[in-house]
Amino acid sequence: MPPMLTLIKNVAVLTLDPAGTLLPDTNLILDGSLIESIGDVPPGLQPEVVINGYNHLAVPGFFNAHCHAPMTFERGWAEDLPLDRWFNERIWVAESALTSDDVYWGAALAACEMIRGGTVAFNDHYFYMDRVAEVVEQSGLKAALTWCQFGLGPEKEVGADLPGALAFVDRWQGGAGGRIRTVLGPHSPYVCPPAFLREISALAREHRLSLHIHLAESPAQVANSLAAHGLTPAALLAACGVFDVPCVAAHALYLTPEDIALLTAHNVSVAHCPATYMKLAMGVNDLRPLLAAGLNVALGTDGPGSNNDMDMQSAVRLAALLQKHHTGDAETLAGDLPLRLATANGARAMGFADSGVLAPGRPADLVLFDLDRPHLYPRHNLVANLVYAAKTSDVTHVFVDGRLLYANGELLTLDEAKIKAEADRHAKHMVSQSLRIVREYKA
Amino acid sequence: MPPMLTLIKNVAVLTLDPAGTLLPDTNLILDGSLIESIGDVPPGLQPEVVINGYNHLAVPGFFNAHCHAPMTFERGWAEDLPLDRWFNERIWVAESALTSDDVYWGAALAACEMIRGGTVAFNDHYFYMDRVAEVVEQSGLKAALTWCQFGLGPEKEVGADLPGALAFVDRWQGGAGGRIRTVLGPHSPYVCPPAFLREISALAREHRLSLHIHLAESPAQVANSLAAHGLTPAALLAACGVFDVPCVAAHALYLTPEDIALLTAHNVSVAHCPATYMKLAMGVNDLRPLLAAGLNVALGTDGPGSNNDMDMQSAVRLAALLQKHHTGDAETLAGDLPLRLATANGARAMGFADSGVLAPGRPADLVLFDLDRPHLYPRHNLVANLVYAAKTSDVTHVFVDGRLLYANGELLTLDEAKIKAEADRHAKHMVSQSLRIVREYKA
Numbered sequence: 001m002p003p004m005l006t007l008i009k010n011v012a013v014l015t016l017d018p019a020g021t022l023l024p025d026t027n028l029i030l031d032g033s034l035i036e037s038i039g040d041v042p043p044g045l046q047p048e049v050v051i052n053g054y055n056h057l058a059v060p061g062f063f064n065a066h067c068h069a070p071m072t073f074e075r076g077w078a079e080d081l082p083l084d085r086w087f088n089e090r091i092w093v094a095e096s097a098l099t100s101d102d103v104y105w106g107a108a109l110a111a112c113e114m115i116r117g118g119t120v121a122f123n124d125h126y127f128y129m130d131r132v133a134e135v136v137e138q139s140g141l142k143a144a145l146t147w148c149q150f151g152l153g154p155e156k157e158v159g160a161d162l163p164g165a166l167a168f169v170d171r172w173q174g175g176a177g178g179r180i181r182t183v184l185g186p187h188s189p190y191v192c193p194p195a196f197l198r199e200i201s202a203l204a205r206e207h208r209l210s211l212h213i214h215l216a217e218s219p220a221q222v223a224n225s226l227a228a229h230g231l232t233p234a235a236l237l238a239a240c241g242v243f244d245v246p247c248v249a250a251h252a253l254y255l256t257p258e259d260i261a262l263l264t265a266h267n268v269s270v271a272h273c274p275a276t277y278m279k280l281a282m283g284v285n286d287l288r289p290l291l292a293a294g295l296n297v298a299l300g301t302d303g304p305g306s307n308n309d310m311d312m313q314s315a316v317r318l319a320a321l322l323q324k325h326h327t328g329d330a331e332t333l334a335g336d337l338p339l340r341l342a343t344a345n346g347a348r349a350m351g352f353a354d355s356g357v358l359a360p361g362r363p364a365d366l367v368l369f370d371l372d373r374p375h376l377y378p379r380h381n382l383v384a385n386l387v388y389a390a391k392t393s394d395v396t397h398v399f400v401d402g403r404l405l406y407a408n409g410e411l412l413t414l415d416e417a418k419i420k421a422e423a424d425r426h427a428k429h430m431v432s433q434s435l436r437i438v439r440e441y442k443a
Numbered sequence: 444m445p446p447m448l449t450l451i452k453n454v455a456v457l458t459l460d461p462a463g464t465l466l467p468d469t470n471l472i473l474d475g476s477l478i479e480s481i482g483d484v485p486p487g488l489q490p491e492v493v494i495n496g497y498n499h500l501a502v503p504g505f506f507n508a509h510c511h512a513p514m515t516f517e518r519g520w521a522e523d524l525p526l527d528r529w530f531n532e533r534i535w536v537a538e539s540a541l542t543s544d545d546v547y548w549g550a551a552l553a554a555c556e557m558i559r560g561g562t563v564a565f566n567d568h569y570f571y572m573d574r575v576a577e578v579v580e581q582s583g584l585k586a587a588l589t590w591c592q593f594g595l596g597p598e599k600e601v602g603a604d605l606p607g608a609l610a611f612v613d614r615w616q617g618g619a620g621g622r623i624r625t626v627l628g629p630h631s632p633y634v635c636p637p638a639f640l641r642e643i644s645a646l647a648r649e650h651r652l653s654l655h656i657h658l659a660e661s662p663a664q665v666a667n668s669l670a671a672h673g674l675t676p677a678a679l680l681a682a683c684g685v686f687d688v689p690c691v692a693a694h695a696l697y698l699t700p701e702d703i704a705l706l707t708a709h710n711v712s713v714a715h716c717p718a719t720y721m722k723l724a725m726g727v728n729d730l731r732p733l734l735a736a737g738l739n740v741a742l743g744t745d746g747p748g749s750n751n752d753m754d755m756q757s758a759v760r761l762a763a764l765l766q767k768h769h770t771g772d773a774e775t776l777a778g779d780l781p782l783r784l785a786t787a788n789g790a791r792a793m794g795f796a797d798s799g800v801l802a803p804g805r806p807a808d809l810v811l812f813d814l815d816r817p818h819l820y821p822r823h824n825l826v827a828n829l830v831y832a833a834k835t836s837d838v839t840h841v842f843v844d845g846r847l848l849y850a851n852g853e854l855l856t857l858d859e860a861k862i863k864a865e866a867d868r869h870a871k872h873m874v875s876q877s878l879r880i881v882r883e884y885k886a
Contacts (some may be wrong), residue, residue, distance in 0.1 A: 075832060076824035078776035080767075111816035216767040278764035279831070281773040301459060308831040309818050321721035321761075322768070324523075330724040334523035374555035375752050377863050378870035381519035388722070393836030420820050427821035 004048050004402060006030040011053025011368070013038060014382065015358040016060050016343055020289060020336055024381060028058055030364040033401035037360050047209060049404070051397060054200045055372040059339070060356045061120030061365045061398060062312035063346025064105065066212075066250040066271030066300030068126045069135075070106030072113070072425035074305030081220065091305055097433035098158065100425045104131035109423035111139040112416050113310045117392035118181045118367040120400045121246060122310075123300065125212050126186050127158040129168055129212045137176040140413045142365070144350040145172065146185030146212040151196025162200065179401065181210075181351050186242070188214035189233040190221050193242050210351060212241055215249040222254045234259035243268055246347050252299065253277065253285045260293050269296040269349035270400060272341070274318040275307035284326050287333070298346040299338075314340045320387060330424045364402035369394045371375035410442045445788055447491050447592045447845060449473040454496025456481055458784055458801040459503050465825060470503055473807040474482065478845035480803050492847065494840060498815040499823060502782070504563030504808045504841060506789025509655075509693040509714035510741030511569045512578075513549030515556070516870035517748030518875035526661065526723045533747055538875035541601065547574035549635075552866035554582040555859050556753045559795060560835035561810040564845045566714065566793045568628050568655050570601040572611055580619040580832055583856045585808070587793040588615065589628030591656040595637025598854045603776065605643065611849060622844065624653075626796050629685070631657035632676040633664050637683050637766045644684035653794060654685055656690040660725060665697045677702035691792050692742065696720065696728045703736050708810075712739040712792035715784070717761040718750035727769050732775070741789040756835045759785045762850070763830060779826045807845035811835045 008028040014020045015038075029045070030035040078090030089435030105125065121142035124132055129147040147165040154161035160168060169182040184204050186192045186260060188296045192200075204211050216222055216233045227231045234255060243266035250271045252263070263270065270290060278283045290297050298317045301307055320338040324330050333341075335401060347365075355363045371382075375389050398406040405413050451471040458464045458481070472479040472488070521533030546569065557565060564585035567575055572590040579586045590608040597604035603611060612625040628649050629635045635643075647654050659665055659676045668676045677698060680686060686709035693714045695706070706713065713733060722726045733740050742758050744750055763781040767773050776784075787799030790808075798806045814825075818832045841849040848856050 020633065046531065073821060074823075075821060076827035078829045079824060080774050082773040085712075086773070088612070100869060102529070109817055109820060116817065149810040275764065281767045281771050281775075283771070284768070298502040304832070311818070311834075318761075321718065324724045328724050328726070330525040330722065331523050331527070332724075362534070372863065374552055374859065375754070376557065377552055378516060378518060378867045380517075380870065380874065381522060384519035384522045386753065389747070391754075391834060391836060393834060416817065420817060424821045427823065431823065 004032065005046070005047065006051070006402065007041065007047035008050040008051045008053045008058060008368070009041070012057045012061045012371070013358055014057055014336070014386070016336060016340055017359055028358070030399065030402045033363060035358060035360055035362050035364050038358065038412065053368065055369045055370065057371055057386065058345040058358060058368055059364055060358055060384065061367045061400065062342050063119050063298065063347045063350060063356065064114065064122040064250065064300050064310065064312055065269070065298035065308065066273055066302060067124055068109035068303030069122060069124050069310065070103040070126050071303035071305045072109045072310070072423060073102055073430055074303070076247070077431060078305055081280070083282055086280055086306065093438055094431050094434045096437050097430050098127065099430070100128040100131050100159065100257070102430050104134060105130040105419065105423040105426045107132045107135040108414065108419045110304070110310050111141060111281065112411060112414055112419055113134050113142065115139065115406045115411060116395065116399050117311050118395040118398060119123070119310065119312050120365040120367070120398065121347070121350060121352060122348070123212065124284060126252070128173065130323065133172045133175060135182055136180050137439050140204065140255045140400050140403050140414060142179040142352060142400055144181040145181050146183040146211070148185045148187050150187050151192040151200065153328070159355065162203070166207070168205065169207065176421050177401070182213045183210045185212045186296070189225060189236050194229070194236065197240035197242055198235065200348045201244060204245045205241070206436050210246040213242060213250065215239065215252045216254040216259070217251045219254055232256055232259055234262055238262050238266065243406040246351065249287045253283060255285065257289070260289055264293040264295050267296070269298055269345070270317060271301040271349065273300045273307070274315060274322045276302040278318070278322065279306055284322055286327050286396050287323055288327065296345050296348055297341055299342040311392050312342055313390060317388055324325040332395040337389070338387050339383070339403070364399050366399050367395055368397040370396045447475065449494070449845065450484065450486070450488065451491040451494045451496045451501060451811070455500045455814070456826065457502045457779070457829070459783055459830070460731045460800050460802055471801070473842065473845045474738065475586065477861070478801060478803055478805050478807050479559060480784070481801065484777060489554040496811065499811045499839065500814055500829065501801060501809055501811055502829065503786040505561050505785050506567040506741065506793055506799065506811045507557065507562050507743050507755055508675055508691065508712070508741035508789040508792045509716055509745060510567055511746030512553035512565060512566050512567050512575065514568050515552045515753070515866060516545055516549040516744035516873055518751050520874060521748055524723070526725055529723055529742040529749065532791070537877045539880050540710070540873050541570065541573040541706055542873070543574050543602065546875050547577060548862065548869045549575040550575045550578040551857065551862045553747070553753050554578050554584060555854060555857055555862055558582065558841050558849045559586065559838065560754050560756060561786060561838040561841060562753065562755050563808040563810070563841065564790070564793060564795060566655065566789070566852045568636055568693070569612070569820035573614065576615045576618060576623055579623050581856060583843050583846050585622040585795060585843055587626050587653070587655070587844070589626040591628045591630050592635070592643065592644065593630050594635040598688060604718040605646070607647065612650065626653045626655045628655045632679050636678065637672070637842070637877060640680065640683035640685055641878055644687060645854050647688040649685070653691070656680065656685060656693070658695045659697040660694045662697055673701055675699055677705055678774055681705050682711065688705045689794065690868040698728065702731070703732055703738065707736040707738050712738070714741050714743045714744035714789070716743045716750070716756060717765045719745040721761070722749055723766065727765055730746070731770065739788050739791055740784055741792040742785045747817050754835050755785055756833060760831055770814060780821055781830050782826070807842050809842050810838055813839045825881065837867065843857060
């Protein structure tokens with residue numbers, strides 16, 4: 001595509017810059033993939049696209065810092081269960097029949113949902129990731145993609161052993177015009193043996209790659225780690241070199257003060273996924289010590305098998321509500337902080353560190369919310385309206401790298417009708433196949 | 444209006460009957476205000492309205508069991524504060540300038556939001572309730588309306604003393620074709636003196652009215668009641684006769700086992716409002732003992748000054764997530780139970796006990812959800828999709844007493860553009876007036 005000049009006229013802009021600047025009526029000019037300027041329209045400007053931003057609010061798009069997008073195919077498949085039974089009785093059973101096509105259509109469905117909801121980038125951790133990369137390429141989204149590795153021997157991996165994951169990195173690093181970043185992904189310290197954690201960390205250092213891992217999701221995981229290794233899960237990862245490269249630790253719910261200091265010293269990003277913690281009754285942590293230490297805390301939806309959607313707007317509200325509830329402190333995660341976790345902090349976690357703020361020279365990864373909805377009146381506090389009352393359905397326009405992916409109800413890059421039908425068909429086929437496999441295994 | 448015959452063709456119906464019947468492809472016939480039949484279309488039927496229900500799900504509409512609808516005017520006005528400071532520093536200050544017109548436009552704005560979100564009835568507790576009754580009459584919604592009373596002497600009341608509240612009852616009981624029920628509303632046992640609680644309860648018995656009151660919102664309220672009266676707040680209300688008539692107790696977070704037995708013995712309904720409890724860091728109760736005792740637990744949004752919306756779909760999801768989180772039991776509020784709290788239980792609490800179930804002869808208070816949305820695929824479990832993934836914006840049609848109030852994005856009974864503008868103007872005027880009053884008082 002040639003560079004495109006876009007003018008968004010008479011729009012309110014929540015920049016999410018350090019000062020929290022809110023411009024009530026201004027103009028946004030996008031030039032190619034970047035924000036050219038915010039303010040007056042220069043005389044003689046000849047934009048190729050003009051959008052009337054009256055009664056709309058421009059904000060940085062959401063960065064979903066931890067998810068398993070293809071798992072839309074397990075939405076509604078594992079309800080009202082605790083984490084261990086959710087995994088063992090439902091999720092891993094269904095995934096026993098997983099195919100590469102399932103991953104493609106599941107991720108494509110997630111992409112439709114994410115774009116409609118104002119998400120511009122996602123940090124995905126799953127299998128058959130070439131197929132997710134295809135979806136990223138086609139959809140126009142940004143993503144950091146991780147082919148999950150168990151490290152239990154090639155026969156235990158789903159579709160790629162460690163050399164295969166590195167080959168995936170070779171194929172896709174910097175792909176889709178720089179919108180794809182590839183990452184290595186040991187599943188977790190409770191699945192991966194320490195020798196494997198050391199091996200994959202060494203490879204990440206050698207190839208200058210980041211890591212994305214699950215950490216400390218339950219008290220039992222911490223107790224087991226202490227019993228087996230004499231170390232907390234976080235300390236074990238540090239000892240294995242996992243934190244010697246940029247790393248996203250998903251969840252990190254059960255941390256000691258020493259763990260928090262360790263993560264902070266290594267610039268680890270923590271991806272917080274409140275819907276999953278509540279739905280699976282996993283408990284939650286107090287984010288205040290992490291934030292006070294200067295840790296980069298970002299927000300994610302996790303997979304739709306647990307939460308059950310890819311809705312970052314809902315994650316923003318839920319994160320704020322859950323922290324206020326959990327800490328008993330209504331002043332926690334105040335003001336625009338929940339939005340910052342979901343935008344700039346996520347962008348930083350995923351290695352798109354220039355994004356997440358609306359300012360000249362920054363990537364044009366942004367979203368327009370229609371403010372002319374009954375639930376967004378009155379206008380005492382636009383930030384509070386956005387955090388606590390706005391809905392994904394208020395999103396009218398989504399730009400990624402200056403390209404319009406969604407406008408007024410229409411997805412501009414994806415064939416949504418086909419994706420819905422194929423995703424539904426593949427999801428039903430997958431679970432019916434998995435039930436057959438289980439029956440044959442038992443017989 | 445003459446009776447209207449409506450046919451909704453080829454629709455999925457979640458009846459929420461005792462068996463939890465889900466009919467995947469059927470027809471709904473509405474005759475006047477009632478559901479005539481569910482099933483085959485009789486030959487020769489000549490409906491006046493035909494709706495294509497393909498890919499849509501019909502469910503009972505939501506009954507919002509506790510709210511202060513006019514308080515949309517304080518949406519975003521009192522952020523990130525605990526309950527006591529929220530009241531004292533923001534809410535009661537703003538309300539010092541409250542006018543009857545503010546109430547009208549605030550409630551009208553709430554009505555727009557409620558109808559769009561699939562709410563068919565609301566249980567409102569506020570001031571200048573004639574103006575809310577006008578909104579109910581005009582909008583086509585159902586409501587139980589309570590003019591809040593403090594019982595501290597006529598000069599402390601907002602707009603009506605107790606005889607005034609009874610006059611309101613006389614004017615509106617059974618109004619709007621039976622869509623309005625009027626209720627007496629002592630604010631709470633921590634504001635109202637026991638003598639007043641006895642007086643208003645006696646009047647309710649005499650006039651065969653219900654009561655609607657706030658109960659046990661904090662440990663401090665319980666401690667203060669024990670210190671002042673030697674009774675828990677629930678026991679104090681029982682001793683004053685409050686529970687001798689049908690009563691909705693909002694919140695009821697801090698109950699003893701004896702309190703639960705007392706509420707159960709008196710058939711009290713409890714209105715549970717999870718967003719407020721989280722946002723104001725009030726704590727929450729375990730609903731399992733209440734449900735096990737057979738108490739009628741319903742769901743509410745509370746007022747938009749605290750939560751910050753009138754979104755019952757969000758309340759359904761949040762109630763389920765919060766109970767799973769709070770109890771550590773992922774099997775809590777399983778299946779369709781969260782929906783039942785928001786429909787039939789709310790209807791029962793508000794005295795519209797026939798509603799909340801889709802069956803022949805029941806009131807046609809129902810909603811269509813569009814299932815053809817990316818976040819509602821695949822179709823493993825329609826109930827889970829509805830509880831955890833659906834959004835208010837998936838609502839396409841809302842019927843109350845068989846009358847269509849909303850269809851495909853358009854409100855059919857209210858002038859939404861005017862309401863948004865007037866509500867915004869009145870809200871801004873109210874808070875600016877209140878700030879002036881405070882300045883003059885301090886000077």
